[in-house]
Amino acid sequence: MRADRIVIADDHPVFREGLRRLIQGTASNAEVIEADTFRDMIQLAREGPVPTTFIVDLMFGDRSVETSLSALRLEFCRTSIIVLSMVDDRTVAERILSKGVDGFISKTLSPREIVAAIAAVRNGDQVLLLEPTFSALSDRDDEPAALTRRQRDVLRLLTAGKTNKEIAQALQISPFTVRIHVSALLKTLGVSSRTAAAAKATAYGLA
Template structure:
């Protein structure tokens, strides 16, 4: 089944790489490229609404998070995937709160980017990025010390078997923020799952 996918990035090399990645994943998709927000709006207004928009956060015309929220309202049926070099938790949380369906850091591997795109298109809320400034991982104690106080709170509640929604209620934060904290702490602890993180916490 064919679908329209717009890849919007003002850097031609990254745009080409993303187009090639999506083409390998979805060979029957109709791929279109945009180098500015004006191009995105023009393409989106032609024919049926695009199935997916893969959009660089630092994009000409996308002047603020509010503009992103406005774009979300203009394309209510389009899967909106944000890609960026940004690795600041607060910014990523704002992006998700503005209505993005997923966030992918440009520093993750092409394989991870591809897997994240497919998961987001299937309806999963995915936040995939590599936090900067991580210290070398020298063992469980040093790994746990690298976690922020909020990440330690989240990990403690994970170890108690609580779901993201339950953690969000207990810490009075959004489920999106919990998901981002979980992704970050898994990366810091160098473990693939919540269960493995809980085992490290419990064994400390």
Template sequence: MTCRIIVADDHPLFREALSRTVQRVVPGARVEEAGCLDEVLLLASTGEAADTLILDLRFPGLVDIPCLARLRQQLPRTTLIIVSMVDDPAIVEQVMQAGVDGFVGKSIAAEEMGAAILAIRNGEVLVRYAPSGFLPNRGGGPGGECAVEQLTQRQHDVLRLIAQGKTNKEIARALDISPFTVRIHVSSLLKALGVSSRTAAAVKYTGS
């Protein structure tokens, strides 16, 4: 089945370039473009649910972080990726707490951006906004992280399944919760562990 990917940015040249990158890394995808939030909502409300929405943070109609959180709730089955020139860790953290699946900086190279989009679509909760690497999550304990043993029982269950290589949809089925709820748990446990990818979290689990 052909998947739908919406690329939403109000700058036509960047939107076109990003669409080409998406088409290259996800061959066969139906890539649709939007220049404002109304266009996004119109596209999202027609046809089958969009597989992925790639959205500029500074986007007409997207007035604040709560608006982004509401959009997340409106599109529970859609992978939501934010692209932005913003490089303030505090703002990036707020964006991630709104429930998005990943944050990608516009300043990184096209190859890196394509790889980041693929990783997020494959279930990584990823933050990358500079060529130097990943933005470290802020954990709750000394050194910005906590031990696996300090996770909640639900986070521990999710981490165990991540370590088994399960996708968000498979985790949702195993725990009888929604994929959206899984994304929230994954984001919170990565923050707690002080890591930026599922792979790194799995390594912590197997080493605990």
């Protein structure tokens, strides 16, 4: 079995260190290495055991690493590649994934969601996550208003009896993203099952 070796490349030291600490909290047996440039990331990867995961920022200063991602995939064919970025454009994200990248995650998400998305990629999912799945309004009494737009989309399809896979296909998102949307909307609606969520959706006229 390969040693679990994660290389983080980001030119913002505070973000990079914070991410390293978060990952070490959930993958305590992994070796987590930091690099402040894309080139340093490659050099570190070549010096030791082949990394199991790359986590790389899309932009270093004013330079995008997009054109380097296909070569990175060719050289490290068994390594998960995750791009983190402040860019929240779906067209850009899908183009990045087409380079052989396994995950595209927005930096604007909460630490909990970033870590969950990274874990999903490392477990074999392809993840595209651009917007929060847990509403900042979840403590409000007005439950429907506390749902995000995407949660409402998921809820309507869930109420129609669609599976997570079918919801993912309909919304063009990953099954992992559907799972966390479902979890979030169950929490917001105060229910513990899909059936109960569907019943509430019908009662609120959301179905």
